[in-house]
Amino acid sequence: MKKDKEFYIQGYERVPVVFTEGKGAVLKDIDGKEYIDCFAGIAVTNVGHAHERLVNVAKEQMSKLIHTSGRFFNVPQTLLVEKLAKITPGDLKYTYLCNSGTEAVENAIKLVKKYAYSQGKAGAALIALECSFHGRLGYSLTLTGQAKYKKGFSTYANAPGVVHAPAPYPYRSKLSEEECGIEAALAVETTIERHTAGDVAAFIMEPILGEGGIIIPPDSYFKTLVGILKERDIPFILDEVQTGFGRTGKLFASEHWALTPDLMTLAKGLGGGIPIGAAIATSRIADCVESGDFFSTYGGNPVCSAVALENISIIYDEKLIDNSAKKGKIFLEGLIEMKEKKPIIGDVRGKGLMIGIELVKDQQSKTPASDEAKKIVTFLKNEGVIIGLGGIFGNVLRLQPPLCINEEQVVNVLEKIEKGINNKID
Numbered sequence: 001m002k003k004d005k006e007f008y009i010q011g012y013e014r015v016p017v018v019f020t021e022g023k024g025a026v027l028k029d030i031d032g033k034e035y036i037d038c039f040a041g042i043a044v045t046n047v048g049h050a051h052e053r054l055v056n057v058a059k060e061q062m063s064k065l066i067h068t069s070g071r072f073f074n075v076p077q078t079l080l081v082e083k084l085a086k087i088t089p090g091d092l093k094y095t096y097l098c099n100s101g102t103e104a105v106e107n108a109i110k111l112v113k114k115y116a117y118s119q120g121k122a123g124a125a126l127i128a129l130e131c132s133f134h135g136r137l138g139y140s141l142t143l144t145g146q147a148k149y150k151k152g153f154s155t156y157a158n159a160p161g162v163v164h165a166p167a168p169y170p171y172r173s174k175l176s177e178e179e180c181g182i183e184a185a186l187a188v189e190t191t192i193e194r195h196t197a198g199d200v201a202a203f204i205m206e207p208i209l210g211e212g213g214i215i216i217p218p219d220s221y222f223k224t225l226v227g228i229l230k231e232r233d234i235p236f237i238l239d240e241v242q243t244g245f246g247r248t249g250k251l252f253a254s255e256h257w258a259l260t261p262d263l264m265t266l267a268k269g270l271g272g273g274i275p276i277g278a279a280i281a282t283s284r285i286a287d288c289v290e291s292g293d294f295f296s297t298y299g300g301n302p303v304c305s306a307v308a309l310e311n312i313s314i315i316y317d318e319k320l321i322d323n324s325a326k327k328g329k330i331f332l333e334g335l336i337e338m339k340e341k342k343p344i345i346g347d348v349r350g351k352g353l354m355i356g357i358e359l360v361k362d363q364q365s366k367t368p369a370s371d372e373a374k375k376i377v378t379f380l381k382n383e384g385v386i387i388g389l390g391g392i393f394g395n396v397l398r399l400q401p402p403l404c405i406n407e408e409q410v411v412n413v414l415e416k417i418e419k420g421i422n423n424k425i426d
């Protein structure tokens with residue numbers, strides 16, 4: 001850790017632990033201590049750590065061919081994009097492969113800009129949501145609707161044309177869940193009408209806002225939003241980087257609302273831990289691309305593609321989507337019960353194994369209990385449970401374990417969370 005601090009740009013405060021091994025939903029540190037992993041490398045290792053099938057495919061592909069560049073065809077990349085066309089919703093068909101979630105978002109933005117141009121428009125504006133997270137570089141950072149990620153980056157965090165609409169955040173709204181959804185969707189319309197000249201290249205959102213605190217839009221939000229976008233022919237980008245590949249108890253979170261976006265961005269759970277990202281578009285959008293518009297040296301790398309393809313098969317073969325829904329239900333039931341006893345728990349929300357516990361000083365004022373949340377995360381780490389922390393106030397405990405987590409582990413984590421809350425309060 002000391003050496004890391006000496007040589008690695010510390011762009012983020014690391015948790016003081018050095019992991020050396022993992023299996024399923026368990027991690028082991030350099031001293032041999034074991035932890036139940038409830039963060040999965042930030043919603044990445046959905047099939048579990050060191051899955052034998054992933055290891056074998058990676059080894060096999062690496063021994064045959066590691067890299068040739070995007071200038072050439074290779075078999076795994078073609079099989080992967082064919083697979084993505086089959087499993088993604090609606091008319092999504094053409095994929096561009098890259099190396100991370102941020103790149104997936106950047107490429108999606110480039111695609112909609114070019115699409116607008118092909119339609120004889122400038123596509124000057126992009127609409128994103130407050131409380132969102134789409135990455136930390138270029139347009140993805142500007143689209144991210146949280147000031148804390150932008151401080152100190154001047155115009156780099158302020159790419160032209162981006163405007164934000166309020167997030168549908170029921171817990172922090174004074175309205176009913178349904179009204180909150182409708183109001184937030186209508187705010188998108190107002191944003192288009194008052195903050196743009198109508199020349200909107202796309203609207204982008206996460207179907208469930210992850211880093212922003214596992215914020216789940218009410219059903220009424222999507223019902224109203226989709227009509228507003230369709231009426232104006234504004235391309236809809238769903239950023240499923242964090243919600244994809246079984247995380248929410250469906251293969252994609254968009255399935256909860258039967259959404260059929262024009263573009264989808266994918267990464268994290270796509271590769272199960274190998275660096276890969278994807279932007280997938282309908283033919284209508286993708287048809288505007290001309291040779292020379294897009295290129296990435298590593299995009300479509302055969303090792304990453306082969307691993308991602310195997311990863312998707314494992315998700316189906318091991319019924320991990322079903323396990324995500326079932327174990328998520330056990331977590332939610334346990335946490336809702338805990339909320340009755342513990343006033344620090346303001347809200348419990350989630351779908352599948354994407355669960356947020358919003359901590360507050362008291363349930364009336366809803367003042368964020370950010371310090372307490374941080375202490376509980378540290379307490380749990382010491383107790384052998386790794387969880388995440390998020391939310392615009394840093395007061396949301398995030399449970400996003402590998403989708404193979406078993407019931408015994410879930411129960412163990414629930415007990416430790418309760419212990420952590422008791423320990424923090426006393």
Ligand SMILES: Cc1ncc(COP(=O)(O)O)c(C=O)c1O
Nearest residue numbers: 100101102133134135210241242
């Ligand atoms: C919804 C969403 N989009 C984009 C990103 C950026 O992905 P990456 O860190 O792989 O660049 C993230 C990362 O947390 C994310 O949650």
